[in-house]
Amino acid sequence: MERPKDFVPVSLAPDPVIEYYKQFVDVSLLRENLKLTPTERVRKMQEMGRVYAELRRAGENLSRQIQAQPAGTLLPMGEQVRRAVYPGSFDPPTLGHLDIIQRAARLFDELIVAVAVNAQKQSLFSLQERVQMLQECCRHLPNVRIASLEGLLARFADQVGACAIVRGLRAVSDFEYEFQMATMNRQLAPEVDTCFLMTHQQYAFLSSSIVKEVARLGGSVDALVPPNVAHKLRERFAPKTAGTHHPSSE
Numbered sequence: 001m002e003r004p005k006d007f008v009p010v011s012l013a014p015d016p017v018i019e020y021y022k023q024f025v026d027v028s029l030l031r032e033n034l035k036l037t038p039t040e041r042v043r044k045m046q047e048m049g050r051v052y053a054e055l056r057r058a059g060e061n062l063s064r065q066i067q068a069q070p071a072g073t074l075l076p077m078g079e080q081v082r083r084a085v086y087p088g089s090f091d092p093p094t095l096g097h098l099d100i101i102q103r104a105a106r107l108f109d110e111l112i113v114a115v116a117v118n119a120q121k122q123s124l125f126s127l128q129e130r131v132q133m134l135q136e137c138c139r140h141l142p143n144v145r146i147a148s149l150e151g152l153l154a155r156f157a158d159q160v161g162a163c164a165i166v167r168g169l170r171a172v173s174d175f176e177y178e179f180q181m182a183t184m185n186r187q188l189a190p191e192v193d194t195c196f197l198m199t200h201q202q203y204a205f206l207s208s209s210i211v212k213e214v215a216r217l218g219g220s221v222d223a224l225v226p227p228n229v230a231h232k233l234r235e236r237f238a239p240k241t242a243g244t245h246h247p248s249s250e
């Protein structure tokens with residue numbers, strides 16, 4: 001019986017094409033192709049190659065677009081975007097906060113750092129100053145944006161379509177308050193989960209209050225806060241010359 005012209009026994013067929021595509025797909029999918037004649041196989045591989053190339057181009061375009069977005073730009077709202085809110089006073093932001101922000105930004109598609117307007121807490125820095133300091137130190141994080149938060153956190157999280165609230169945990173002493181907050185927020189917004197990130201051991205004893213205390217007494221805070229915040233603290237606690245007035249530090 002005469003063999004078809006382009007027939008090659010499969011076991012002997014050298015298959016550089018399959019070797020090449022192995023890096024992109026599950027080889028089991030390609031086994032089917034072994035039943036095809038070499039000519040058919042090459043045609044199919046070329047077709048698949050075009051599809052993969054297109055997919056790769058689309059992926060590269062998308063990541064270029066995301067990287068090109070200025071810090072603070074939101075991705076389009078959609079079910080696939082996993083957005084989280086990291087609320088706090090950030091008075092001022094510390095390296096402990098920044099560490100939580102960076103880690104949460106890796107876990108979620110988008111992170112909104114929400115700076116609380118807290119009428120009960122006397123803050124050293126005004127809301128605008130805290131927002132600006134955070135904007136400056138999160139510039140390198142394209143999926144982080146800074147917002148101000150007035151009113152109920154649970155409502156805010158719901159409104160922005162967040163799936164989680166991020167909080168940092170330091171010592172056991174943080175736990176009770178955080179537990180209460182998380183329980184209350186779950187009642188108010190059952191769809192939004194609270195997610196705790198353990199502090200980096202380096203920052204376990206770092207808090208905004210300690211930073212303010214050190215700065216007020218003239219100590220160096222360079223190892224505790226981002227450089228722009230250290231600068232702001234030095235300005236704030238510099239010996240006042242006549243006529244200088246800082247309403248929010250009183």
Ligand code: ADP
Binds near residue numbers: 097170
């Ligand atoms: P709040 O007044 O809401 O406690 P803070 O600005 O003090 O706001 O803190 C915001 C969040 O960051 C809280 O969840 C707090 O536990 C967390 N946090 C503060 N400092 C650190 C740190 N050094 N390491 C990890 N988490 C921290």
